[in-house]
Amino acid sequence: MKGIKDITPDEMPGWNIAERTAHALAHAFGFREIRIPIFEKTDLYLRTLGHATDLVEKEMYTFPDRDGTSLTLRPEGTAGVARACIDQRLVPHPASRKLYYLGPMFRHERPQAGRHRQFHQFGVESIGSADPHADIEVIALLWTYLTALRLPGLALEINSLGHPPDRRNYTAALVSFLNGKEAHLCGNCRRRMEINPLRILDCKVPQCRDAMQDAPSLPNFLSPSSRQHFDRVQHGLRILDIPYTLNPRLVRGLDYYVQTTFEVSCSALGAQNAIGAGGRYDGLFQKLGGPAAPGVGFAIGLERVLLALPGDALPPPAPWVFIASFGDKGKAAGLSLLYALRAQHIKADTDHQASTLKTLLRAAHRLGAPFVAIIGDDEVADDRMILRDMTTKEQEIHPLGTATSAIISRLR
RNA sequence: GUGGGUGUAGCUCAGUUGGUUAGAGCGCCGGAUUGUGGAUCCGGAGGUCGCGGGUUCAAUUCCCGUCACUCACCCCA
Structure with a gap:
């Protein structure tokens, strides 16, 4: 089947080292494993990911159950973990607020290097803390994991989208800036102006980049508390010697992100060079009808990790x-x-x-x-x-x- | 969803203006005297030339379609 791969015995040593390292480091950071179903009610993803996202519009594997309920193979892990936390009442338990998962995800896309329809993610969710140290901890685990595997050409970029009101103010400013400039934008971005103007920020079409040259800057719209939060996150990263660059145009594809967003790219990968990414999603639990609980997490694409994994990272085979x-x-x-x-x-x-x-x-x-x-x-x-x-x-x-x-x- | 590239032996690939038994390297199997692998030498097996149709006396080769793989766009991990 298109985009669906077998993992052969020859490939397993790489997978084993990637998975073993994930388990070991997640545990070292105080995260506990959770395993959730591979499919959920479609409604869960519609409510959390955002209707206007590509993922929801055209990439989900959705099918009717025998009773007609619409089900969807999970396209990402955060929504399912949040649902499980609510259903299992995990949030009140301090020991169950830092969770990690490992497993297959499904997106109906055209396959290419480092992109498959069934792919695997290692992800973590830190729930219940709005403190910048939660952001720092998650980013540190992401960075420690990728560097522990000695992947070459890693680069961490971070940004802050601010609180929802900050983002709304900025979006309004952006739209008014772009009004009248529609002719300079690509067709895609003209459509984005209606549905998700923030995404115009990371459009790669040269003419759009030109048109955005003097666009209002997102950091200028952060409220004092958002700015302070972001400053403290950066302060922590500097203490931990985690190299990062600020990218005020880093906008994530899913609607639930607020405040801190981050992405690690790997220059060894080619076109699909995002190897791990995540951010803060403080409103997600309420959106699902659960207790108000802030959260921050990341997901790493394991196929991409395997692509970049240096050959000498594999342990020598055990003697027999x-x-x-x-x-x-x-x-x-x-x-x-x-x-x-x-x-x-x-x-x-x-x-x-x-x-x-x-x-x-x-x-x-x-x-x-x-x-x-x-x-x-x-x-x-x-x-x-x-x-x-x-x-x-x-x-x-x-x-x-x-x-x-x-x-x-x-x-x- | 859009565009490009590629489909010939298990793998990597040749195949000359269309022409009769389609090749190489690696791998695999066997042998080079009796209980010691790798090297060398010799021998051998293995191919609906992705699939379907068309043009032609004749198609791996030309044309159309289709499928698969692949890379890129989009988007994402």
């Missing part, structure tokens, strides 16, 4: 042993050893087709086995086993009775 046993007695002894190791959680494998030492060793080599246990009839007769190191070609001899423990200690 190939059992090369042949002859009637040798095979029997090899079979016992094979399962004894497995019972100890030691990776051990063989090739049941191969019957000669030559073919067994060839099979071991092809599977990339670092060690081979050789057991033929002669070995059984002498009550011994040969353990061969495939890289150094060194061989040691052990009694069959202690073969399992000898191999285990050799692999460590």
